[in-house]
Amino acid sequence: MFNQLYKSKKTAPGPATVYFLDWMHDQVLQPEIEQRVGKLFERLVKIASPLGRLKTTPQSPPFHAEGDMVADHVKRILCGLDAFERGASLVTVEEFAREKDYVLEFMELENTLLSQADLLSAYAVCHDVAKADALFFEALPGSKGEAEGFVSRPSRLATEPELIRYDKLRRAHEASGSAQSFFETYGIIVHYPEHGRRGASDEYATTREAVLDALDVSPSKAKLFTELIRCHMEVIQGFSKGPDPVKYTALAAIAERAGLNTPVFLDLLPATVFLDSVLGSLVYVNGTYSADIHILLNLFRSEREARPERHAAREEALRRGRKTALRDALKQAKIDADTVFELLKTPYGPVRGEVMTKVHELIRNPEGKSNFAEHTEELRRRAHVAHKLLSEQDLTLE
Helix, strand or coil: CCHHHHCCCCCCCCCCCECHHHHHHHHHCCHHHHHHHHHHHHHHHHHCHHHHHHHCCECCCCCCCCCCEHHHHHHHHHHHHHHHHCCCCCCCEHHHHCCHHHHHHHHHHHHHHHHCHHHHHHHHHHCCCCHHHCCEEEECCCCHHHHCCCCCCCCCCCCHHHHHHHHHHHHHHHCCCCHHHHHHHHCEEEECCCHHHHHCCHHHHHHHHHHHHHCCCCHHHHHHHHHHHHHHHHHHHHCCCCCCHHHHHHHHHHHHHCCCCHHHHHHHHHHHHHHHHHHCCCEEECCEEECCCHHHHHHHHHHHHHCHHHHHHHHHHHHHHHHHHHHHHHHHCCCCHHHHHHHHCCCCCHHHHHHHHHHHHHHHCCCCCCCCHHHHHHHHHHHHHHHHHHHHCCCCCC
16 A cells, blocks of 8 residues: 555655644635535535534634634534645655654555545535534632632533523623633633543444445445544543553454454544644644644554554555655666666676676766777766656655
8 A cells, every 4th residue: 555655755854944833724725625525514514413512512722723612613623634645745744754653654544535535625624513412510629610600510411501601701701801801700610521422322323324425435434434433532541641562452343343444444433533633633732723633643643552563564555656766766766676787789698787886886976987889978868867856756776
């Protein structure tokens, strides 16, 4: 799966040019993308009515400052997927480019976002569908929210009167401040325990099926899709405090017991974490906005320890891909071995190795003194072409 990707010159990130939140503003949260996503979301709401509740289910900082409602989180993810399909890339995003030990993991992440875009769009829409069923409010101790009757240690789900009271407070505050200032003023946090498991239950089977069908996702992926929804909070919480190779092994075992394609499941885990916790969420703490990729990095570190063969496979694929790209570049410049031997009428035997050693020296330094008799200038011209191609693609002769 890696060979075609690694033929690209993007075998390593280029110089960082922008921070993630700036990249989101410039590449993702564009009016034309938001308009397309809004139409898609409304179409899916008509097909699967439970999705409509996402537009009235509140969310709050510190983890969800991207909008007042869960639908804002969902649409932010969809905007990101739309942007990637149109060429956006993380290759020059500072927070990713500086993590040089995980270049191959980020490359595979982008490949997964593209190759599984339809499934991941369905995931974006359905992964939080049960939040309305699992919602409770927590007022920070001593906050204005606590004074308004929201408790600091809730032991039950929010009631309808509490939802109405919260919405009234939020709407009244909108006239004078933002969602973030509402949070700072009232100190009310919204939680949704076990919403992933409930969203994967039979209760929402019809919703999941309708969305998969509408987005042309093969029914054969339905079980994989459901399992990703079921365990998505387990993944986020499991790697929030640091790497955990035992947790990673347990997740792989879940896929195996469920009869899923385990490598595909493991490929999709970083994609779902990235979409949900990084791209789709805006963190707001102490007056500062940020995007936090530490969960994603902890997942990669856990994989590296629990399943080192997966990283080794990426390295081998990179080697093969670069070798293929090198061969293609030399063919394009008409200075590959077969073409050179035909031009020079080189006989079989050790002399061929000697010839290609001289050719490679010429490619490295087209102005060098390599001599090929009457073919010297022609091969020098081809060497210039090859030298330029290899430089553009960050390739070197072996």
